[in-house]
Amino acid sequence: MEKLELFFIPSPLMGHVGQAIELARLFIKRFHHLTITVLVMKLPNDPIGTDYIDSFTKDDRIKFIHFPPMDLDLFQDCPTVGFMNDAVINRHKPIIRELVASRLTRFNESGSSFDPVNRLGALVVDMFCTPVIDVAKELNVPTYVFFTSNAAFLGSMFYFQTLDDELDQDISELVQSRTEIVVPSYANPVPSRVLPSLFLDKDQWSKRFIGYTRKYRLAKGIIVNTFLELEQHALQSFDDKTPPVYPVGPLLKPEKPTRNDEVLQWLHDQPKSSVLLLCFGSRGWFEPDQVRELAVAIERSGYRFIWSLRRPPDEDQKGFPSEYVDYNEVLPGGFLDRTAGKGKVLGWVPQAEVLADVATGGFVSHCGWNSVLESLWYGVPIATWPIYAEQQLDAFQMVKDLSLAVEISMDYNQMNKNQKLVSAEEIERGIREVMDSDSAVRARVKKMKATARMALEEDGSSFASLSRLVDDIM
Numbered sequence: 399m400e401k402l403e404l405f406f407i408p409s410p411l412m413g414h415v416g417q418a419i420e421l422a423r424l425f426i427k428r429f430h431h432l433t434i435t436v437l438v439m440k441l442p443n444d445p446i447g448t449d450y451i452d453s454f455t456k457d458d459r460i461k462f463i464h465f466p467p468m469d470l471d472l473f474q475d476c477p478t479v480g481f482m483n484d485a486v487i488n489r490h491k492p493i494i495r496e497l498v499a500s501r502l503t504r505f506n507e508s509g510s511s512f513d514p515v516n517r518l519g520a521l522v523v524d525m526f527c528t529p530v531i532d533v534a535k536e537l538n539v540p541t542y543v544f545f546t547s548n549a550a551f552l553g554s555m556f557y558f559q560t561l562d563d564e565l566d567q568d569i570s571e572l573v574q575s576r577t578e579i580v581v582p583s584y585a586n587p588v589p590s591r592v593l594p595s596l597f598l599d600k601d602q603w604s605k606r607f608i609g610y611t612r613k614y615r616l617a618k619g620i621i622v623n624t625f626l627e628l629e630q631h632a633l634q635s636f637d638d639k640t641p642p643v644y645p646v647g648p649l650l651k652p653e654k655p656t657r658n659d660e661v662l663q664w665l666h667d668q669p670k671s672s673v674l675l676l677c678f679g680s681r682g683w684f685e686p687d688q689v690r691e692l693a694v695a696i697e698r699s700g701y702r703f704i705w706s707l708r709r710p711p712d713e714d715q716k717g718f719p720s721e722y723v724d725y726n727e728v729l730p731g732g733f734l735d736r737t738a739g740k741g742k743v744l745g746w747v748p749q750a751e752v753l754a755d756v757a758t759g760g761f762v763s764h765c766g767w768n769s770v771l772e773s774l775w776y777g778v779p780i781a782t783w784p785i786y787a788e789q790q791l792d793a794f795q796m797v798k799d800l801s802l803a804v805e806i807s808m809d810y811n812q813m814n815k816n817q818k819l820v821s822a823e824e825i826e827r828g829i830r831e832v833m834d835s836d837s838a839v840r841a842r843v844k845k846m847k848a849t850a851r852m853a854l855e856e857d858g859s860s861f862a863s864l865s866r867l868v869d870d871i872m
């Protein structure tokens with residue numbers, strides 16, 4: 399079989415790079431004629447280090463090219479991490495073009511050499527790296543988009559882009575209409591209050607998301623980190639105006655060998671399903687008054703807990719939270735003493751390892767898609783508390799469409815200046831519900847855990863989908 403090389407271009411955000419590496423590992427494991435080069439960009443203030451990425455794989459059929467981080471001063475006028483991410487990608491476009499072009503030249507000239515170069519089969523481009531699709535078109539290399547969120551959200555992007563471009567509908571008006579909207583990729587009508595603010599905010603929607611969506615239509619296919627059995631409705635909702643969609647998941651961030659971690663050791667000694675994990679993604683944080691409501695709820699519920707608590711970003715941190723030096727600064731007086739032995743408050747939590755431990759019984763989550771997949775993979779139900787990005791829709795899908803989570807909130811939105819506090823009572827109710835050992839939701843999540851694992855097995859739905867994708871690339 400002809401040997402092929404693929405170029406992977408992940409977006410420089412934590413949740414995206416991990417998934418891309420896992421996808422690369424999956425390709426390599428199954429298809430011995432493939433090699434992969436991952437082009438790694440970095441945000442100027444990003445915590446993802448070169449060593450961190452290199453440590454995930456030692457396979458010599460996966461190569462990394464690390465671009466040096468750019469100077470933060472170049473991005474002073476980017477209002478959010480999202481805009482900065484786009485700007486970083488745009489600034490790398492010329493060098494990526496050069497790399498792809500020289501790779502094609504080397505292949506064309508290699509026919510007579512003793513060291514033949516594999517053909518460049520395709521570019522696999524992260525959902526936010528769409529400027530690279532222009533490069534691929536220009537140089538005539540097939541492109542596949544790698545969508546790191548779910549199929550239902552992808553469907554909503556296509557739906558709203560069609561309304562905007564073909565029916566000239568003002569999406570922000572629609573979102574503000576306070577009605578329910580029938581979006582084909584969701585089984586239930588979507589209340590406008592759970593539509594993410596990116597659809598409302600003209601800058602976000604018109605300048606960023608509608609641009610990505612138009613470019614997706616030019617791709618040869620869209621690879622989605624999901625699986626058929628989870629998102630059957632959404633996956634069947636795509637029409638022939640969208641490129642073929644390949645659900646190949648669930649792909650989780652590569653597992654590192656378990657560290658000798660004090661929290662994990664403590665967790666290991668707790669009774670089965672007795673510990674609640676509270677973790678809000680790579681950029682999750684709350685203002686101090688919301689932290690206090692949360693602390694009151696945790697304490698009143700009486701459950702054991704592990705809580706990832708992070709400090710709101712400073713002005714110049716562009717949305718990245720930092721760590722507290724002393725949690726007493728923000729927690730109610732005496733909280734740490736009263737809960738000592740019963741719970742742990744820390745900054746970065748080894749989330750996947752915590753979810754993997756049988757002592758963990760429930761998960762209060764912002765519903766970032768990686769966290770949702772990890773909850774299902776390890777069979778730990780979520781109580782939903784979305785914060786930003788597309789998370790409100792993910793929470794809605796999990797609670798209403800799929801009955802795989804319970805609700806603390808589905809429409810909390812940190813971008814909304816009038817966002818009310820979620821009260822300790824509401825949080826406590828959600829905690830009790832998610833920790834209920836006999837709930838129907840817990841039983842369904844357990845079943846989905848087995849289904850998720852089967853999807854990746856030989857002849858499972860995602861296994862078959864990846865084969866179809868590689869046939870298409872060949």
Ligand SMILES: O=c1ccn([C@@H]2O[C@H](COP(=O)(O)OP(=O)(O)O[C@H]3O[C@H](CO)[C@@H](O)[C@H](O)[C@H]3O)[C@@H](O)[C@H]2O)c(=O)[nH]1
Nearest residue numbers: 413546547679680706746747748749750766767768769787
């Ligand atoms: O203390 C922490 C916090 C996070 N994680 C890990 O970091 C990842 C976080 O990913 P995710 O749950 O998807 O959250 P975000 O980092 O917020 O992800 C961004 O990217 C996702 C995928 O596109 C989107 O669904 C989200 O809305 C967007 O915020 C997961 O693997 C977690 O296990 C930890 O291990 N420890």
